[in-house]
Amino acid sequence: MEKTDVLIVGGSAAGLMAGLTVKRRHPQKTVTMVRKASRTPVPCGIPYIYGTLKAVEKNLIPDDNFIKQGIRMHTQAVESVDRGNKTADLADGTRIAYDKLIIATGSSPAMPPIPGLQTGNVFGIKKEPEYLDMIQKALESSRNVVVIGGGFIGVEMAEQIALMAQAGNDAGAVQVSLIEMLPNCLMLACEQEFCSDAESELRSLGVNVMTNTQVKAIQGNGKVTGVQLASGETIPADAVVVGIGVTPNIELAQQIGLEADPRMGIKVDAYMRTEDPDIFAAGDCASKFSFFDGQPTCIRLASVACSEGMIAASNLYAPVRKCMGAVGAFGTTVGKNSIGAAGLTTKAADDASIPYVVGEAVFPNRHPGGLPGCILDMKAKLLFHSETGKIIGGHVRGGEATADMVNIVAAAIQGGLTAEDLATMQYATHPLMTASPLGYHVMLAAENASAKLTGSRAA
Ligand SMILES: Cc1cc2nc3c(=O)[nH]c(=O)nc-3n(C[C@H](O)[C@H](O)[C@H](O)COP(=O)(O)OP(=O)(O)OC[C@H]3O[C@@H](n4cnc5c(N)ncnc54)[C@H](O)[C@@H]3O)c2cc1C
DSSP states (O other), X not given: OEEEEEEEEOXXXXXXXXXXXXXXXXXXXXXXXXXXXXXXXXXXXXXXXXXXXXXGXXXXXXXXXXXXXXXXXXXXXXXXXXXXXXXXXXXXXXXXXXXXXXXXXXXXXXXXXOTTTTSBTEEOOOSOHHHHHHHHHHHHTOSEEEXXXXXXXXXXXXXXXXXXXXXXXXXXXXXXXXXXXXXXXXXXXXXHHHHHHHHHHHHHTTOEEEOSOOEEEXXXXXXXXXXXXXXXXXXXXXXXXXXXXXXXXXXXXXXXXXXXXTTTEEOOOTTOBOXXXXXXXXXXXXXXXXXXXXXXXXXXXXXXXHHHHHHHHHTSSSOOOOOOOBOOEEEEEETTEEEEEEEXXXXXXXXXXXXXXXXXXXXXXXXXXXXXXXXXXXXXXXXXXXXXXXXXXXXXXXXXXXXXXXHHXXXXXXHTOBHHHHHTOOOOOOTTXXXXXXXXXXXHHHHHHHHHHHHHHHO
């Protein structure tokens, strides 16, 4: 029987970060990581396999870096855990005795109860290299591709499949359709105007974007031939990609008697502890709560998974780090547009009856604006609570700096900064990298909101 101080089940974002954190904080502890997948794809890089990288092999996280840190690795499924004896059994018969266990089993693609979804060439997006390779082969020989779901996974997949089609031998002969049942793509995370920008970019790449549209059934005999819509229309399809979200992998936790919900995940507290003092859970498989109201949330992102993996690993021997709750910070690029969001949208704030003021800034992302590659209308839209003045959301559209600007917003939300704090923040500017100091987006949008907040208080 093998022995390890810390056993980690799962070798993707949460598991890897947990392993590295244990080694950093407790270098004397032995760490063993067991993962089912033969190799670990960069999860967020999956869409880029198809239109940009053009090979699954180019989107893999090398194991070497982790082995060099002293982490032992097994590529096997963990089939069972004996909590009393603190041992885990792998599919190949190996038994591992552990002191602490971190479950980081992640998530699987959610497959809605649409008739025909099991038909050939209909794919969820499993984070397994062999499966991703199969998707690539199917896409390469398809003339009509339908992507179901206009969240960030579906949008990125549709964009990359369109690019793949443009680069193919019979460019123009491939039709990509994106079907979203809500009024806009990306609308659960982004402001409406930014969603519309993303849709325009997709259309300019030739994607047939269909919003307010519901799928009724998948047609085909053995292999998909079409997607039938609730309107009665049928869209021809040789391949279908389903990107409508994920469900947490809770089977192992359930099997060993830990509390877990099929939608919310394995129940953990703010220290990522399950009800068993020696078992932690982190990442997509674990339950989450919102930073804003402490209520359960389904925000599942690699950045959240890494943070939770770090928190779980930090707390193995004493509770030293607490999760503050999910803010929900994300970024994506669609065609020439980068869009990012952190925290609440105006719709989410309205739905929750949270009073807010909006500050906006539209300014070139370089200075002077005539510099090559300058985006003249980079935009930041920030939301501040009208009573406390604290930032509760931020939305950015522009160039590469978008994600880092959103990260500033996320940190400001976590830190409870106000419009006044951000209006008077100090920041770095450079002609090639940022807006002019006169118009640095976060500062300017905060100043805009601060003036409204002060005005409303003075009035
Ligand atoms: C197409 C796509 C694009 C995405 N883009 C982004 C993005 O741009 N930004 C972002 O923040 N997030 C993105 N995400 C979300 C992100 O991928 C997930 O939040 C992240 O992968 C979660 O990491 P995880 O470690 O919790 O789980 P997973 O990545 O799901 O990994 C689970 C691990 O557990 C292993 N495992 C499962 N069961 C067992 C078992 N019984 N025994 C052993 N091993 C087991 C698996 O083999 C795997 O190693 C994207 C997701 C997809 C699908």
